[in-house]
Amino acid sequence: MSNAVKRILSKMLISVAIIVGLGACASSNDLVTVSGDVTYRERIALPADAVIKVQLKDVSLQDTKAIVLAEMMSENAMTPYSFEFQIARDQFQQGHTYAIGARIEVNGELWFINTQSYIVNIDEVQPVNVVVNKVGG
Numbered sequence: 001m002s003n004a005v006k007r008i009l010s011k012m013l014i015s016v017a018i019i020v021g022l023g024a025c026a027s028s029n030d031l032v033t034v035s036g037d038v039t040y041r042e043r044i045a046l047p048a049d050a051v052i053k054v055q056l057k058d059v060s061l062q063d064t065k066a067i068v069l070a071e072m073m074s075e076n077a078m079t080p081y082s083f084e085f086q087i088a089r090d091q092f093q094q095g096h097t098y099a100i101g102a103r104i105e106v107n108g109e110l111w112f113i114n115t116q117s118y119i120v121n122i123d124e125v126q127p128v129n130v131v132v133n134k135v136g137g
Contacts, residue, residue, distance in 0.1 A: 029089075030090075031086045031088060032092065032122055032125060033125060034070075034087070034100070034120055035083060035085070035128070036082070036127045036128030037081060037082045037083065038102045038104075039080045039131055040104070040132050040133070040134070042134055046077070046078065049075070049076075050077065050111070051073060052079075052081045053071065053102065054081075054102045055070070055100070055101045056098060057069065057098065057099055057101055058096050059097050059099045066101075069085075072085070098119070098122060099117055099118055100114075100118040100130055101114055101130075110135050111135060112134055112135065114130050118130050
């Protein structure tokens with residue numbers, strides 16, 4: 001995928017997240033804000049073409065792919081990378097489990113991914129510090 005296409009997709013995803021978040025809200029009480037940052041422990045710099053992706057997912061269902069409620073994607077990002085999702089409260093279902101997932105890709109190849117679960121309590125949201133781990137050796 002070319003860099004131009006990636007940039008367009010990134011802007012579209014952010015726009016959709018903003019529209020969904022703002023379109024259904026009447027007040028700030030109707031929004032759930034999930035924020036935090038993505039870091040890694042390795043002492044290496046990311047290349048200029050690194051892409052960081054952060055997702056807020058419904059991970060309630062087993063044996064199936066998680067449902068993505070919101071996604072942010074950024075090219076040329078450095079860590080720590082800050083993220084914030086504002087989602088309409090009615091997008092969350094009572095009894096479901098929600099989590100943050102993050103990954104860093106370079107030229108479409110996975111370099112880092114979170115290996116720990118980062119569960120989000122929608123009723124008492126706290127900033128989430130997501131640590132991603134290097135893939136492979």
